[in-house]
Amino acid sequence: MIMWIDLLFEPLQYSFISRALIVCILVGITCPFLGAFVINREMAFMGDALAHAVLPGLVVAYAFGISPFIGALPTGIIVALTIGYIVKKSGVSNDTSIGIVFSGLFSLGLIILSLTGGTKLNVEDILLGQLLGTSITDVYITIGTTVVLSVVLIIFYRQLVFVGFDFQGAKVAGLPADKLDYLLLILITVVIVMSLQVVGIILVVGMLITPAAASSLIVRRFPPVILLGIVFGVLSAVSGLYLSYYFNLPSGPSIAMVSSMIFAICFAASRCLKA
Amino acid sequence: MSYSAPQCLNGCIQCDDVCVEFGNVLVLDEVSFSIPKGVLTGVVGPNGGGKSTLFNALVGLQPIAHGNILVNGLLPGASRGTISYVPQREMVNWRFPLSVKDVVSLGAINRGSIFRKYWFSDNGEVEEALRKVDMWDSKDDLVSNLSGGQRQRTFIARALTQEAEILLLDEAFSGVDISSQEGVIDVLRNLRDEGTTILMATHDLNNLSDRFDEVLCLNRHVCAHGNPESVFTEEVLTELYGSHGEMFAEHRIGHHDHVD
Numbered sequence A: 001m002i003m004w005i006d007l008l009f010e011p012l013q014y015s016f017i018s019r020a021l022i023v024c025i026l027v028g029i030t031c032p033f034l035g036a037f038v039i040n041r042e043m044a045f046m047g048d049a050l051a052h053a054v055l056p057g058l059v060v061a062y063a064f065g066i067s068p069f070i071g072a073l074p075t076g077i078i079v080a081l082t083i084g085y086i087v088k089k090s091g092v093s094n095d096t097s098i099g100i101v102f103s104g105l106f107s108l109g110l111i112i113l114s115l116t117g118g119t120k121l122n123v124e125d126i127l128l129g130q131l132l133g134t135s136i137t138d139v140y141i142t143i144g145t146t147v148v149l150s151v152v153l154i155i156f157y158r159q160l161v162f163v164g165f166d167f168q169g170a171k172v173a174g175l176p177a178d179k180l181d182y183l184l185l186i187l188i189t190v191v192i193v194m195s196l197q198v199v200g201i202i203l204v205v206g207m208l209i210t211p212a213a214a215s216s217l218i219v220r221r222f223p224p225v226i227l228l229g230i231v232f233g234v235l236s237a238v239s240g241l242y243l244s245y246y247f248n249l250p251s252g253p254s255i256a257m258v259s260s261m262i263f264a265i266c267f268a269a270s271r272c273l274k275a
Numbered sequence B: 001m002s003y004s005a006p007q008c009l010n011g012c013i014q015c016d017d018v019c020v021e022f023g024n025v026l027v028l029d030e031v032s033f034s035i036p037k038g039v040l041t042g043v044v045g046p047n048g049g050g051k052s053t054l055f056n057a058l059v060g061l062q063p064i065a066h067g068n069i070l071v072n073g074l075l076p077g078a079s080r081g082t083i084s085y086v087p088q089r090e091m092v093n094w095r096f097p098l099s100v101k102d103v104v105s106l107g108a109i110n111r112g113s114i115f116r117k118y119w120f121s122d123n124g125e126v127e128e129a130l131r132k133v134d135m136w137d138s139k140d141d142l143v144s145n146l147s148g149g150q151r152q153r154t155f156i157a158r159a160l161t162q163e164a165e166i167l168l169l170d171e172a173f174s175g176v177d178i179s180s181q182e183g184v185i186d187v188l189r190n191l192r193d194e195g196t197t198i199l200m201a202t203h204d205l206n207n208l209s210d211r212f213d214e215v216l217c218l219n220r221h222v223c224a225h226g227n228p229e230s231v232f233t234e235e236v237l238t239e240l241y242g243s244h245g246e247m248f249a250e251h252r253i254g255h256h257d258h259v260d
Helices: A002-013 A015-040 A044-053 A055-063 A068-089 A094-115 A123-128 A136-165 A167-172 A177-218 A222-247 A251-274 B051-058 B100-110 B114-118 B123-132 B148-161 B178-193 B234-250
Strands: B013-022 B025-035 B040-044 B066-071 B083-086 B166-170 B197-202 B214-219 B221-226
Touching: A002 A015, A002 A222, A015 A044, A015 A136, A015 A177, A015 A222, A044 A055, A044 A068, A044 A094, A044 A177, A055 A068, A055 A094, A055 A123, A055 A177, A068 A094, A068 A136, A068 A177, A123 A177, A136 A167, A136 A177, A136 B100, A167 A177, A167 B083, A177 A222, A177 A251, A222 A251, B013 B051, B025 B051, B025 B066, B025 B214, B025 B221, B040 B051, B040 B178, B051 B066, B051 B166, B051 B197, B083 B148, B100 B123, B100 B148, B123 B148, B148 B166, B148 B178, B166 B178, B178 B197, B214 B234, B221 B234
Parallel strands: B040 B197, B040 B214, B083 B166, B166 B197
Antiparallel strands: B013 B025, B013 B066, B214 B221
16 A cells, blocks of 8 residues: 555656646646537547647747747637638538648648757657646646636536537527637637647547547436546546656657547446446 | 518517528518417428528528518517527437436526526426426436437427527427327427417428418418418419429318328
8 A cells, every 4th residue: 555655656756747747637627528518519620620730839939939838829719710710601511621721730830840940849749748848837827727717618618518409599599609619619729728738739639538438438418427527537647647657658648548548448338338 | 461560579470571592592582471479380381491591580590681570579689588499300419418407407598697597507497397398207318318209398398498488490390200299289289378479390281280270381482371271272282382282282181190
């Protein structure tokens, strides 16, 4: 028993691990909360696209030496609103419009990266996360973002549910359904940008959808899906961090791997329960 | 078709010369009618005849090119919230894991205290609505697992918690078996008796006179409006369904069994 506690606390003597742990827990909470909306509205591809499309903002922020969060957030929000607008207004189908914006902006990001030299910047860190490089400023930004995000989600929870379930009916009931859709996109963008530190551009979609999807295999109603999803999210993020510490593995992939394994276990369990 | 002078107050719907265009195509052409409070009206017509467009125009989601609409004495956009809408099956995201009770409590979202809008709902009110439509025993079921008739009754209960004065049902009977249809109609009749104005779009011409007080026949324009026993002349049927309308005229509307 003592040994296990030692295993848990030993890494925390390093302040960079403690900082990483705080960020992990917060990302583990916020991602599945929004992820529950993402999976039930079939927006996983949208989430993946948003993550890739913030690359230009991220690269420019690095080039000017400002916080990547500050750089990526406005880009992300502009991208989210643009994709949302194209999806709603163009005759092109959803996944096509998303794919176009996604590949266009990701390429733009890579081009800016090569133009700015890219020496200061490790592409792998951007793509896979750099959890162990979390600064104290990153921690404060993540805490602040989590608080704002939670407050907005709690305030608009019922309206977002109504719009997600019955868009037309919500409009008729007098809700600003289009604006609520854009709000959801902005919230998803915010959570993606704050998760980039932990899992990077490529893996963020795994953190967004996998814990929530695993949870939806075990429990049925929406609020329990969110709550169990948060448990899975925090579990993945924290155990992924410890795995990467003890086995010297890259942290982002470890976290994404754990959440995929949780999904696999839930899938097997739900099969067995049904049989 | 003549209609009374514009005296449209609570629970009443009035359209004057309403035109709706999609591009260059006229989907609704000078549609005029008036429906008083507490009447159960069936809106019939062929697919593409403008039923859904009319409903969207009534709730202010479809801009009109010409004419006037008054709902509850207000312009369509302003009367939102006093109308409840039971959408076509395909318009609802059934994947969203909500229980019957969750859905019904959403009805009250835009009414009453600010807390209700944001988080809480009145359980007594939800229970009352669910008992009225005979869905209380299924309150914890997921809506995705319900039968067609149960889904319709759940949405009607949502309209009850919304305290809507007008209820619009779009193709409410598609995918609902005939005995469940009767259950839904019974619920609607009770609502009508309490003063709710109800419009139901349907392309099912069976049992119209048993079911509705009035029928509005819509194929781009109003072909006929009135008592279901009397409106279906051969002329009206031809106008509604083209020359095939004569096929229907062979039957006496309302007096034969469901053939689907």
